[in-house]
Every structure is written in C-alpha cells, then in structure tokens.
Amino acid sequence: MTLQTLRLSDGQQISYLEYGLGEPLVLLHGVGMCAEAWGPQIAHFAKTNRVIALDMPGHGLSDLLPGQPELTDYVAWTARALRQLGCSFVNVAGHSMGALIAVGLAVDHPDLVLRLAALNGVYRRTPEARVAVQARAAALAEGANDIEVPLARWFGDTAAEQAARMQVAHWLRRVNLQGYAAAYRAFANGDLVYSEAWPLIHSPALILTASGDANSTPQMAKAMAKAAPMGQAVVIEGHRHMVNLTAPAQVNAALAAWLAVPLLAAKKGMRA
Incomplete structure (x- = not known):
C-alpha cells in the first residue's frame, strides 16, 4: 500500500490511503496504529466503495497537531481533511480512538456523515479503567513505550492472533512517539466527551x-447501541481488541450489512 499526502488549507500535511470508486467509506485507526491497519477492510471494500483510510495526526506522514490536542481537535482535523479530499457525505468507521473520532464527527459535522460504525470503542469507563489508561498516557508522555502492555491485552495465543500481533508490534515500534503520546492523552480523556450525544445521532450506527x-x-x-436511535450492537465471539485483523471476514460482513441499511429508512427513524 502506498500512502498519498495532501496539504490542508492551514499548511498541515495529511497522509492517507485511497482505493476504489463508489460511495465513500472513511476508515479511522486507533492510537499508535496507521492507515494500513485497515488492510483487510480496504481490500474488501475497495471493490464497491471509494475507501479512504486516514493517518491520524502524528501518525504515518500526518503532521502533529499543535499543543496538547483534545478529542475535539482530532474530530475537527478529520472534518477538514475530508472536506479537502472533496468528500461531502461519507460512511465513517473508526476503531478504538478512531471510534471516538467517528462519533464526534457524526455529532459535530452531521452534514458529512451518512452512516457511523464504532469498532472497539470505549464508553463511560469505570474509575479503575480511567486511572489505568491515564497512567499509560502519562508514561507515554515521558517517553516510556512498552508495547508489550497493549499487545498482551489485544491478542490471544492462536496462530492467527500471533501473526496479527507481529504486524501490530511493527506498527507500534515505528510510530512517532510524540504523536502517539498526544493521541493517547486525548483518548484517555475522551470517553465522556460525546457520551451523552448518542440520542442526537440519527444515522445508521453499527457498534461492534x-x-x-x-x-x-x-x-x-x-x-451505545441502545442510546442511538438507529443503533445496532454486534459482538464477535472469541476475539479481542484488534478484531478487524483477527476476524476480518466477520467484521467485513457486519460492515457490509451496515452499508446496506437504506438511508431513506434511516431518515424515517426506522431501526435496522
């Protein structure tokens, strides 16, 4: 896969992958990952859709956001990037932090979003989970990038899981640590930002x-699915956090069904 780059109107560089033609499908990766982490989905949906996978700020060849960006800054950046790429209405799917950004995009920029998919997203963490994720954010800010911590949580022991683990470990080792730390800080503090907004999202919403x-x-x-007017929850058994890589056929099937939800029905408030 070959990254493309583009300058935004404010001079910031973004990097992205783009394949296929048709109704746009935008893919937003998680913290420490990259556009290539959507490989199985890009290969599948480029046959039917214009697929755009963005590198979030400070990842891949995308420039860092200034200062200490919050989740809303990543949402605004994504909207600017999509408009510069000539997108009007898109289907947006995000994984992990990308899921939080996708939700924010549907709330703050509803004119851009046809359908919303949040994969492995977080919602109202427990106090214990919040302390743990904020501690990791602080460690990353100090330059401590122990990749075994997330890898141990994300993967099991099967051959398929271990193969995916090797690829993800490669991406985590090459990530810009400053960009990783900035995004993780926003991720650690971002699970409540749009948590009350689900009732406002009237797009077909897949929460997987x-x-x-x-x-x-x-x-x-x-x-999340219960709070969304057109929400549907899908739970894939026997997998962990990087399910789009370890169970691509099941994830692709769920995304294909989501993309098939008629938008006219959605506007009438009908549940898929």
Whole structure:
C-alpha cells in the first residue's frame, strides 16, 4: 500500500490511503496504529466503495497537531481533511480512538456523515479503567513505550492472533512517539466527551466489539447501541481488541450489512 499526502488549507500535511470508486467509506485507526491497519477492510471494500483510510495526526506522514490536542481537535482535523479530499457525505468507521473520532464527527459535522460504525470503542469507563489508561498516557508522555502492555491485552495465543500481533508490534515500534503520546492523552480523556450525544445521532450506527475486549466491552457496545436511535450492537465471539485483523471476514460482513441499511429508512427513524 502506498500512502498519498495532501496539504490542508492551514499548511498541515495529511497522509492517507485511497482505493476504489463508489460511495465513500472513511476508515479511522486507533492510537499508535496507521492507515494500513485497515488492510483487510480496504481490500474488501475497495471493490464497491471509494475507501479512504486516514493517518491520524502524528501518525504515518500526518503532521502533529499543535499543543496538547483534545478529542475535539482530532474530530475537527478529520472534518477538514475530508472536506479537502472533496468528500461531502461519507460512511465513517473508526476503531478504538478512531471510534471516538467517528462519533464526534457524526455529532459535530452531521452534514458529512451518512452512516457511523464504532469498532472497539470505549464508553463511560469505570474509575479503575480511567486511572489505568491515564497512567499509560502519562508514561507515554515521558517517553516510556512498552508495547508489550497493549499487545498482551489485544491478542490471544492462536496462530492467527500471533501473526496479527507481529504486524501490530511493527506498527507500534515505528510510530512517532510524540504523536502517539498526544493521541493517547486525548483518548484517555475522551470517553465522556460525546457520551451523552448518542440520542442526537440519527444515522445508521453499527457498534461492534469482541467478547474478549476487556477495555471496549460488549456491555459498552450494547449501551451505545441502545442510546442511538438507529443503533445496532454486534459482538464477535472469541476475539479481542484488534478484531478487524483477527476476524476480518466477520467484521467485513457486519460492515457490509451496515452499508446496506437504506438511508431513506434511516431518515424515517426506522431501526435496522
């Protein structure tokens, strides 16, 4: 896969992958990852859609955001990037922090979003989980990037899981640590930013996670889906946080069903 780059109107460089033609499908990765982390989805949906996978700020060849950006800054950046790429209405799917950005995009820029998919997203963390994620954010800010910490949570012991783990470890080792730390800080503090806004999202909303994801739990997914007027929760059994890589066929099937939800029905408030 070959990254493309583009300068935004404010001079910031963004990097992205783009393949295929048709209704746009925008893919937003998680903290420490990259556009390539959507490889199985890009290969599948480029046959039917214009697929755009963005590198979030400070990842890949995308420039850092200035200062100490919050989740809303990443949302605003994504909207600017999509408009510069000539997008009007898009289907947006985000993973982990990308899920938080996707939700924010649907809330703050509803004119851009046709459908919303939040994969392995977080929602109203417990106090204990909040302390743990904020501690990791602080460690990253000090330059301590122990990649075994997330890898141990994200992958099981099967051959397929271990193969995906090797690829993800490669991406975590090459990430810009400053960009990683900035994004993780926004991620650690971002789970409540749009948590009350789900009732305002009238787009078809897929909320997907895996049964073994300890931080993006099935309970969170079901709560988000219940709060969304057109929400549907999907839980993939036997997998963990990087389910789009470890169970690509199941994830692609769920995304395909979501993309098939008629928008006219959505506007009438009908549940898929």
